[in-house]
Amino acid sequence: MSSTDQTPDRLYTAREPIFPRRVSGKFRTIRWWLLAICLGIYYLLPWIRWDRGPNLPDQAVLIDLANRRFFFFWIEIWPHEFYFVAGLLIMAGLGLFLFTSALGRVWCGYFCPQTVWTDLFILTERWIEGDRNKRVKLWNAKWDFHKTRLRLTKWTLWLAISVATGGAWVFYFADAPTLLWNLFTLQAHPVAYSTILVLTLTTLILGGFMREQVCIYMCPWPRIQAAMMDEDTITIGYRDWRGEPRGKHRKAEGAEALGDCIDCFACVNVCPMGIDIRDGQQLACITCGLCIDACDEVMEKIGKPRGLIDYMALSDETRERAGAAPRSIWTHVFRVRTILYTALWSAVGVGLVVALFIRSEIDMTVSPIRNPIFVTLSDGSIRNSYEVRVRNMHGEARDFAISVTPDDIFKLEVEGAESGVFTVPPDATELKRVYVVAPPGTDPAEAQSTGLRLWLKDIAADEQAFTDTVFNGKSLR
Incomplete structure (x- = not known):
């Protein structure tokens, strides 16, 4: 290539807009159902009420950042139980690896938020501007009143969808009815408005204008998923040994030598990524199955068997070329990796x-006070101080008692509590100063450190929890 050809205009081409044609079929029906289910869950879940008593929000699913808790129906996750969140993230990652190794990019084609919202935006676009041919004609037409009216109507609906998307997200972080009222009365926190604004813009731009570019250029998953796929992974493929050579099926000399593919481009016209699956496996393919529906529809019209484009494994190509039947899908799904x-x-x-x-519904953390490490009392006893944080995860106030073992050596006092008994409000934590004393001359008082165990008892439920710590004596000096 000469130096005059190495210009930005030569190296990079402008995006070709994609106008997918409407198609009906098995996989399109599945996508419609999943679209409705995913959007229904996302928009409606924050509005499900759940009675949690007088001290907690009556919302089934809530991420309460202010109190650092997560509510999911009858499950309540506290900050110290973050391992539940970590476990769910691990399960999500393993689930993604599992489905990718078995069924290819099934996440991208059916469940990914980018796919779901892009499908919704395309549906809105088709409803306003018409199917593929009309949208192509409108794109190429000059700006006039008709085109301006259609575009403004479409963009207005896109904006409404985007606002609803951003608004639904913030409802997961506060009581939904209360927050909705505050939003309309301009009493909500500025963070709520800024979050809605950011999510509105990102949804509008990514789902309405960028679409397939997000999957091809922004998302790392198309590049990562290749490491989890092999020749036995179920993915979308074109049976070129059956379809080639392509050509129109006319009653003419030599027509019998043509394959089943009539080169109608139906598979290309319905693809939301704008690719031709007949060119082989491609990074841009999200395995949504729409090309299968389009091709099967054409095959039925011309009297040819369905499945020219289909879900298949690469390992079946050799078998089918030799005339053998493909292996069962379960053989591909259930293998060592999956x-x-x-x-x-x-x-x-x-x-x-x-x-x-x-x-346990109760929890206790103990932090020894290091300044001073211990105090020598007037009678020679050695006293250590501890900060004990008691967490009451019940929906009502509970009385708790703290004790120490071995109790035949140590004596315990709770600051501000008679006999070591105190009350913790419902769904709250209480910080208490606890003093442990070793009498003079005892081993704990003389030793450098001695292990002890603090016990927390829920008096009403007769439930206990404990934490091990150490007692520092005089020889620590």
Whole structure:
């Protein structure tokens, strides 16, 4: 290439707009159902009410950042239980690896938010401007009143969808009815308005204008997923040994030598990524299955078998070229890699469920006070001080008592509490100063450090929790 050809205009081309044609079929129906379910869950979940008593928000799903808690129906996750969140993230990652190794980019084609919202925006565009041919004609037409009216109507609906998307997100972080009223009365926190604004703009730009560019250039997953796919992974492919050579099926000499593909470009015209699956596996393909529906529709019209474009594994190509039947889909799905992913995913899930059911409704953390490390009392006793944080995860106030073992040596006092008994409000934590005293001449008073155990008892439920710590004696000097 000469130096005159190496210009930005030569190296980079402008984006070609994609106008997918409407198609009907099995996979399009599946995508419609998943679109409705995903959007329904996202928009409606914050509005489900759940009675949590007088001291907690009556919202089924809530991320309460102010109090650092997460509510999911009957489950309440506290800050010290972040391992539940970590476990869910691990399960999400393993689940993504599992489905990718078994079924390719099924996440991208059916569940990814970019795919779902882009599908919704295309549906709105088709409803206002018409199907593919009309939208192409409108794109190429000069700006006049008709084109301006259609574009403004479409952009207005896109903006409404984007605002609803950003608004639904903030409802997960506060009581939804209260926040909605505050938003309309301009009493909400500025963070709420700024969050809605940012999410509105990103949804509008990514779903309305960038679309396939997000999947091709911005998302790292198309490049990562290749490491989890092999020749037995189910993905979308074109049976070129059956379809080639392409050509129109006319009653003419030599027509019998043509393959099943009539080169109608139906698979290309319905693709939201604008690719031709007949060119082989491509990074831009999200395996949404719309090209399968379009091709099957054409095959039925010309009297040819369905499946020219289909979900298949690369390992079946050799078998089919030789005239053998492809292996069962279950043979591809259940193999060593997918079984290993399933086992790991299940193990993490079972661990989380077990941890959820065996967790205690009370919790205590103990922090020894280091300044001073100990105090020598007038009678020669050695006293250590501790800050004890008691967490009451019940929906009502509870009385708690703190004790120490071995109690035949140590004496314990709770600052501001008679006999070591105090009350913790519902769904709250209480910080108490606790003093542990070792009488003069005892081993703990003379030794450098001695292990002890602080016990927390829920008097009403007769439930206990403990924390091990150390007692520092005089020889620490």
